[in-house]
Amino acid sequence: MKRLAFMALAPFCVLLLQGCAGWQSALDPKGPAAGELAWLIWFFTALCAVVWVLVMIALAAPLVMRSRPGDEPLLLNAGAERRKMRVVVSAVGLTAIILIGLTLLSFFANRTLAAIGSDAALTIRVTGHQWWWEVRYENATPSRILTTANEVHIPAGEPVRLLLTSTDVIHSFWIPSLAGKLDLIPGHMNVLDIKADKPGVYRGQCAEFCGAQHANMGTFIIAEPRSKFDAWLNDQLQPAGAPASGEAKAGADLFLKRPCVMCHRIGGTPAGGTVAPDLTHIASRKTLAAGTLTMSRGNLAAWIADPQGIKPGSHMPVADLNGDELNAIVAYLEGLK
Amino acid sequence: MSSADVTGDRHIQEPDPAKGDLAPEREGPRDTGMDDASLHRWLERTWRTPSGIFGALSSVDHKVIARRYLITAFVFLCLGGLNAVAMRIQLSGPQRGLIGPDLYNQLFTMHGVTMMFLFAVPIVQATGIYLVPLMVGTRNIAFPRLNAFSYWIYVSGGAFAWVSFALNMAPDVGWFAYVPLSGPEFASGKRADVWAQMITYTEVSSLAVAVATIVTVFKQRAPGMSLDKIPLYVWAMLVTSFVVVFAMPAVMITSTFLILDRLVGTHIFNPAEGGDALLFQHLFWFFGHPEVYIIFLPATGMVSSIIPAFARRPTFGHLGLVLSLFAVGLLSFGLWVHHMFATGLPKLGASFFTASSMMIAIPNGVQIFCWLATLWDGRPVIRTPLLFVFGFFFIFVIGGLTGVMLASVPLDLQVHDTYFVVAHFHYVLIGGSVFPLLGAAYFWFPKISGRMMSERLGRWHFWLAFIGFNAAFFPMHLVGLWGMPRRVYTYPAELGWGNINLFISAGALLFFLSFVLFTFNLVHGALKGTSAGNNPWDAGTLEWATSSPPPSYNFARIPVVTHIEPLWAEREALPVATGLRVDARELLISTVAEAYPDIREKSATPSIWPLLAALAVGGTFLYSIFTPWAIVWGAAPIAITLIGWFWPKGDPEDQE
Numbered sequence: 001m002k003r004l005a006f007m008a009l010a011p012f013c014v015l016l017l018q019g020c021a022g023w024q025s026a027l028d029p030k031g032p033a034a035g036e037l038a039w040l041i042w043f044f045t046a047l048c049a050v051v052w053v054l055v056m057i058a059l060a061a062p063l064v065m066r067s068r069p070g071d072e073p074l075l076l077n078a079g080a081e082r083r084k085m086r087v088v089v090s091a092v093g094l095t096a097i098i099l100i101g102l103t104l105l106s107f108f109a110n111r112t113l114a115a116i117g118s119d120a121a122l123t124i125r126v127t128g129h130q131w132w133w134e135v136r137y138e139n140a141t142p143s144r145i146l147t148t149a150n151e152v153h154i155p156a157g158e159p160v161r162l163l164l165t166s167t168d169v170i171h172s173f174w175i176p177s178l179a180g181k182l183d184l185i186p187g188h189m190n191v192l193d194i195k196a197d198k199p200g201v202y203r204g205q206c207a208e209f210c211g212a213q214h215a216n217m218g219t220f221i222i223a224e225p226r227s228k229f230d231a232w233l234n235d236q237l238q239p240a241g242a243p244a245s246g247e248a249k250a251g252a253d254l255f256l257k258r259p260c261v262m263c264h265r266i267g268g269t270p271a272g273g274t275v276a277p278d279l280t281h282i283a284s285r286k287t288l289a290a291g292t293l294t295m296s297r298g299n300l301a302a303w304i305a306d307p308q309g310i311k312p313g314s315h316m317p318v319a320d321l322n323g324d325e326l327n328a329i330v331a332y333l334e335g336l337k
Numbered sequence: 338m339s340s341a342d343v344t345g346d347r348h349i350q351e352p353d354p355a356k357g358d359l360a361p362e363r364e365g366p367r368d369t370g371m372d373d374a375s376l377h378r379w380l381e382r383t384w385r386t387p388s389g390i391f392g393a394l395s396s397v398d399h400k401v402i403a404r405r406y407l408i409t410a411f412v413f414l415c416l417g418g419l420n421a422v423a424m425r426i427q428l429s430g431p432q433r434g435l436i437g438p439d440l441y442n443q444l445f446t447m448h449g450v451t452m453m454f455l456f457a458v459p460i461v462q463a464t465g466i467y468l469v470p471l472m473v474g475t476r477n478i479a480f481p482r483l484n485a486f487s488y489w490i491y492v493s494g495g496a497f498a499w500v501s502f503a504l505n506m507a508p509d510v511g512w513f514a515y516v517p518l519s520g521p522e523f524a525s526g527k528r529a530d531v532w533a534q535m536i537t538y539t540e541v542s543s544l545a546v547a548v549a550t551i552v553t554v555f556k557q558r559a560p561g562m563s564l565d566k567i568p569l570y571v572w573a574m575l576v577t578s579f580v581v582v583f584a585m586p587a588v589m590i591t592s593t594f595l596i597l598d599r600l601v602g603t604h605i606f607n608p609a610e611g612g613d614a615l616l617f618q619h620l621f622w623f624f625g626h627p628e629v630y631i632i633f634l635p636a637t638g639m640v641s642s643i644i645p646a647f648a649r650r651p652t653f654g655h656l657g658l659v660l661s662l663f664a665v666g667l668l669s670f671g672l673w674v675h676h677m678f679a680t681g682l683p684k685l686g687a688s689f690f691t692a693s694s695m696m697i698a699i700p701n702g703v704q705i706f707c708w709l710a711t712l713w714d715g716r717p718v719i720r721t722p723l724l725f726v727f728g729f730f731f732i733f734v735i736g737g738l739t740g741v742m743l744a745s746v747p748l749d750l751q752v753h754d755t756y757f758v759v760a761h762f763h764y765v766l767i768g769g770s771v772f773p774l775l776g777a778a779y780f781w782f783p784k785i786s787g788r789m790m791s792e793r794l795g796r797w798h799f800w801l802a803f804i805g806f807n808a809a810f811f812p813m814h815l816v817g818l819w820g821m822p823r824r825v826y827t828y829p830a831e832l833g834w835g836n837i838n839l840f841i842s843a844g845a846l847l848f849f850l851s852f853v854l855f856t857f858n859l860v861h862g863a864l865k866g867t868s869a870g871n872n873p874w875d876a877g878t879l880e881w882a883t884s885s886p887p888p889s890y891n892f893a894r895i896p897v898v899t900h901i902e903p904l905w906a907e908r909e910a911l912p913v914a915t916g917l918r919v920d921a922r923e924l925l926i927s928t929v930a931e932a933y934p935d936i937r938e939k940s941a942t943p944s945i946w947p948l949l950a951a952l953a954v955g956g957t958f959l960y961s962i963f964t965p966w967a968i969v970w971g972a973a974p975i976a977i978t979l980i981g982w983f984w985p986k987g988d989p990e991d992q993e
Contacts, residue, residue: 025818044748073902092706109747170517172679185680187609187614206822209823
């Protein structure tokens with residue numbers, strides 16, 4: 001029986017070795033908040049493991065103890081009972097001390113986290129939608145306000161303030177390698193300060209169940225050096241470029257004649273819908289449909305042709321397009337760098 | 338009502354007619370001085386459940402009702418388990434297309450709703466319905482018709498949910514159904530209404546059981562069972578019942594507000610009209626956290642019953658354990674915000690809930706240490722029930738410790754709503770409640786069926802369940818820390834969660850198989866098990882004093898309790914109290930604190946009205962997901978059935 005138990009535990013060790021792989025892991029911190037939290041997680045885990053092992057030893061002890069003489073259940077040794085009472089009282093006291101320590105620890109960790117974003121220069125408003133993220137770079141100058149979707153570019157090494165809210169149901173914004181999660185609640189505004197130590201791409205996804213496509217509501221924080229970030233921001237503030245080829249030109253016309261225009265915005269064109277992601281620079285993004293597909297000509301075509309097959313239940317309707325029309329629209333969108 | 342002229346101790350005394358307030362000639366025969374054979378004949382005729390289908394439907398015997406509850410809850414456990422197996426097959430690899438989001442969201446909602454409301458709460462209450470009257474030495478639960486009514490309401494609620502699932506209209510908004518996702522704007526159709534009304538059925542039924550349990554414990558204890566001699570299991574059920582009474586109304590308000598928003602057009606949770614979405618969460622978790630303890634506290638009672646029987650001594654620190662039960666019950670109402678740390682509450686306020694959540698670990702620690710100290714007297718007798726208690730320690734302590742991690746606000750922000758939390762609450766609920774329940778099944782099965790379950794199969798069952806459970810749920814801690822949120826119907830391959838999820842699914846299948854083995858052992862034991870005798874484990878509490886299975890009247894003569902473990906203190910024969918009528922259902926009512934025999938009280942006779950009333954109430958609930966007028970139209974049949982239920986029977990007692 002004991003061997004069986006060991007056999008059961010062995011695979012866990014293998015899994016542990018597989019470790020904290022991935023770009024969406026709380027155990028692989030890339031920013032000060034996640035770093036503080038990873039430390040906290042390991043500290044709590046280690047302490048809890050010690051407590052658990054002690055309890056298991058106490059549980060296993062009677063299995064090897066000598067039995068109390070006699071078979072009379074009510075005949076107890078008063079001295080042994082007193083000794084037990086002392087052990088139990090000390091164990092309870094120790095538990096209380098540990099818990100007070102952990103409470104204080106968690107309180108101070110919370111203060112550390114709160115201090116991270118106190119001098120944030122950049123404010124980004126993230127609005128949750130079923131099932132994508134609207135990302136708006138706030139600025140005092142209206143012409144410098146940028147609206148994009150799903151991918152949040154930030155300057156590396158600088159704290160950034162995220163204002164989180166929602167217009168439909170509750171979502172939760174969570175980039176495990178940078179910070180803990182915070183909910184996006186309609187009628188409420190939450191503030192999450194994040195900072196990425198180094199340039200990189202950090203994945204996250206919605207962490208509060210939000211309906212049919214909760215599973216496919218990914219987001220990316222893309223941290224870049226300040227100069228690269230500024231250049232990106234300036235590019236994104238430009239209106240969409242004119243279609244480069246004849247096919248793309250046809251695609252641009254089709255976009256305005258078909259249902260696309262009802263929901264999407266493309267800067268510099270009459271398309272001004274705001275209930276779906278802004279497509280002004282869609283081809284500059286890494287993914288489509290909130291992290292569901294990587295950006296490519298083929299995936300663009302697939303997504304437009306069969307959104308309900310790729311993301312069942314999503315609010316992107318099937319547009320009635322023939323092959324040529326589909327190619328034209330894809331050619332146009334592909335040029336929106 | 339007749340004042341008690343019941344005699345205690347070992348002396349049998351003739352009833353003194355002068356003490357009764359009824360004329361002696363109207364008094365029927367009493368058990369005083371009656372020989373055992375005729376006593377049995379009388380009591381059997383008075384207390385038995387009438388034969389035939391009509392008789393079965395009219396039964397008010399707590400053992401009959403409890404058996405039905407147990408079997409029904411077990412069926413729901415299997416259905417909820419099948420939900421889980423389907424989900425694990427879908428999640429066994431990245432981007433599997435077996436189950437789409439629409440079905441998957443119904444599956445996990447039905448899994449949660451079924452396990453919480455149709456399995457866990459009913460089965461712990463059902464165990465109480467069976468055992469509490471036996472443990473306190475009485476003949477039936479208080480308000481037996483209410484008890485029968487609660488079962489019918491529970492069954493109709495469960496059928497309502499599962500028929501909806503069969504019709505593809507099961508709730509798909511998660512077991513806590515947050516607004517606005519479950520509100521009128523984002524949950525069209527009737528799915529969310531099914532969630533809201535199913536809650537109402539199960540809450541009504543569990544409130545009814547809680548009230549019956551409280552009164553049974555307070556007023557029907559055997560003479561001599563003063564507060565310091567009440568078994569820990571009974572204490573646990575008493576505290577649980579109080580938690581039910583205070584927690585369930587919160588969720589009934591939540592679901593009623595939701596129904597009002599959806600059906601009547603109120604805007605209680607609508608932020609656009611001045612309502613608030615977070616109010617729902619506060620109301621729900623004010624119930625939701627105590628709910629965990631509603632499931633867990635009875636299991637602690639089971640552990641406290643199993644350990645002394647196999648450690649061969651009374652529990653260590655009885656008073657400490659009782660006080661812990663009360664502390665846990667009370668503190669459980671002060672932690673609800675730790676389910677909402679990610680909603681962005683004020684940081685200082687949230688920190689108070691860190692402290693209160695940490696604090697509840699102290700009484701739970703007291704319980705664990707007292708049980709361990711009980712076992713320290715030397716080699717316990719290792720039988721299947723105790724194996725499951727050992728499994729309980731192994732698993733529940735992990736769940737409790739990860740609970741301490743979740744109590745920390747900053748740490749919770751990383752693991753909240755991930756598979757880490759899924760792992761945590763399965764460790765707490767399966768480890769803390771299902772393992773003790775399985776131990777309890779092996780422990781009390783001989784009492785309920787009169788036969789033993791197979792010890793060999795029991796050991797196989799334990800190891801299969803133990804290994805399967807840990808293989809399925811331990812890796813979930815890891816995959817949660819690696820960033821996998823809960824309630825996703827699929828995940829991309831590039832996140833590297835494929836292998837670990839396949840491993841989890843294999844473990845889940847193993848865990849499911851352990852229940853197949855358990856079912857076989859149950860059936861095999863019921864049909865072919867060796868005869869158990871009254872007290873197969875030589876345990877000390879009153880339920881083992883009567884035959885297995887107990888007769889319809891539980892005890893031929895009401896026992897008198899002289900010790901916390903009465904069967905160990907009185908090895909020869911229990912002292913009994915006599916003086917109860919044998920030709921009418923009469924209970925001995927005792928005082929709350931000292932359990933002095935106080936009065937003789939009638940216990941309700943079998944009746945079909947509880948079933949009819951449950952049909953009327955259940956029909957009204959069902960109708961009310963379609964129109965608010967259901968409350969008006971439903972009032973008439975409910976009133977008629979209640980009038981039938983309480984129609985005077987012409988007993989002398991009723992005429993007073």
